[in-house]
Amino acid sequence: MRQQHSVPTPSFRKLFWNAVRSVTTPSCAGCHAPNTAFCEDCLASLTFLTSNVCYQCGLPLDQKNSKRCRLCEKHGFGVDHLWAATGFGGSMQALIHAFKYENQRSLALELVPILQRAWPENLPENAVLVPVPLAKARYKARGYNQSELLAVQLGAATTTKVDVTSLRRTRDTSAQAGKTASERRQNMQAAFACTPQAFQESTVILVDDVCTTGATLEACASACRAGGAETVWATTVARAI
Numbered sequence: 001m002r003q004q005h006s007v008p009t010p011s012f013r014k015l016f017w018n019a020v021r022s023v024t025t026p027s028c029a030g031c032h033a034p035n036t037a038f039c040e041d042c043l044a045s046l047t048f049l050t051s052n053v054c055y056q057c058g059l060p061l062d063q064k065n066s067k068r069c070r071l072c073e074k075h076g077f078g079v080d081h082l083w084a085a086t087g088f089g090g091s092m093q094a095l096i097h098a099f100k101y102e103n104q105r106s107l108a109l110e111l112v113p114i115l116q117r118a119w120p121e122n123l124p125e126n127a128v129l130v131p132v133p134l135a136k137a138r139y140k141a142r143g144y145n146q147s148e149l150l151a152v153q154l155g156a157a158t159t160t161k162v163d164v165t166s167l168r169r170t171r172d173t174s175a176q177a178g179k180t181a182s183e184r185r186q187n188m189q190a191a192f193a194c195t196p197q198a199f200q201e202s203t204v205i206l207v208d209d210v211c212t213t214g215a216t217l218e219a220c221a222s223a224c225r226a227g228g229a230e231t232v233w234a235t236t237v238a239r240a241i
């Protein structure tokens, strides 16, 4: 009797993306100009947040000669220091959308140099980059965590240590509708967990693509403190203003 051999077939996902790649030439994620991943005009249109911003939350300051904004002075902020490279909108919003939702992972190579424009001259020796984790189901559906891609690329570009395993997401917080503000905060706080003592004697620098209200970063920071971190900073490519 002849033996049957099964022929290995490439996955549907692989075939699909190969087909997409074969019919598309690279075009600007911001304006679709040809032969560039992100064009000079789109880069020039970004609002950089490199000066006169709040040391703690990264928002533009409305008063001069102050380190922190009025909101941080009054209510505090769960992250000790946050810096973002640009405002969130226009071509930056399109760039992040393509990076996050259109499987254009190589756009990390465009985003990291933009983030580096706001990079501090010196980081503490004990600095460790920690990407904001995705919930498992989300990771499975997307196939990658965009924040992890950024952190790894950023770590290589700035020779900073990266830890992608100690901070985990224990639940998906996307369905927050119908909850009060304090319920949302509680739900968010419980969404992250950290390996005990993982960050003892470290300065954690959380990495994410965009910061909107800061609630996710605050919840991550609190988990990192539970994991031994004394100081938690955060950096994002973009900041909603």
Ligand SMILES: [Zn+2]
Residues within 6 Å of the ligand: 028, 029, 030, 031, 032, 033, 038, 039, 040, 041, 042, 043
């Ligand atoms: Zn463009």
Ligand SMILES: [Zn+2]
Residues within 6 Å of the ligand: 054, 055, 056, 057, 058, 059, 068, 069, 070, 071, 072, 073, 077
């Ligand atoms: Zn502030």
